Structure formats: C-alpha cells, structure tokens
Amino acid sequence: MVNRLLVACGAIGPLLNIVVVLILGATRPGYNAWQLPDSSLELGAGGWIQISNYFISGLLLLGFAVGLRRVLRTGRGSTWGPILLGIYGLSFIMIAIFITDPVLQKRLRPLTRRAIPLAGHLGPATRDLTKVTPALST
Secondary structure, three states, X not given: OHHHHHHHHHHHHHXXXXXXXXXXXXXXXXXXXXXXXXXXXXXXXXXXXXXXXXXXXXXXXXXXXXXXXXXXXXXXXXXXXXXXXXXXXXXXXHHHHOOOOOOOHHHHOOOOOOOOOHHHHHHHHHHHHHHHHHHHHO
C-alpha cells in the first residue's frame, strides 16, 4: 500500500506543478509565459505559492524515487533510475530555496523578497534536464 502511494506521487507531483503554474500565470498581472520563466512567479506578493509549489513537487518526486526503488528490485534501471529521479526531486527543492533573480523587474514589481544570485537558482534547474533524460531512458 505504501509503495503504491509513493509511486502515485510520481503522477501527482508533476501534475500539481503544472496546474499551479498555469493558475498563477493566468492570475498574475503582467506575467507572460512566452517571455518569462515560471520561476518568475516566485517573486512578488503571491510568490510564496510558487515557492511552496516547487517544494511540495520536489517532495512528491522524492517520494516517487523511493517508491520506484522499492518496486524495482532488480533489472535494468533499478538503481540509477530512482537515484536520478531523486536528484530531480532535490533540484525542485533547491529551486524553492534559491529564489530567482528578477527578470524584467518592471513587470513584476513590487518585489517582496530579496533574490539569491541567478547561479543558485539556475544550477538546479539545469540539472533537472540533465538528470531526468537518462532516468527515463533506462
């Protein structure tokens, strides 16, 4: 039962992230998904919602990695697949901790939180793409 719930986190986490980003993007004045990354939603008055979204999505992805490791005892990808997906989940948590720099400040003012340098935010985001691709191909 626990394994089934942990594996279900793999479906819930990404869907939650997408739904929250779509709702926040639609309700945030001046936000345009074609021009600004979704991490720009961390800035401003409602930024805590996107920060929480990243953190909870990261926890759900970590739970998925643990559940996947428990289910896949042997076979191809049974070790590195869950490890890489766990790193992917940790990168979401890191993105929640390291707030992005303001992009086009005029559109997102007033800012309520001081941003951490861009490298602290983009580092985990870049690792997202490099870790999930091999995990999915195993």
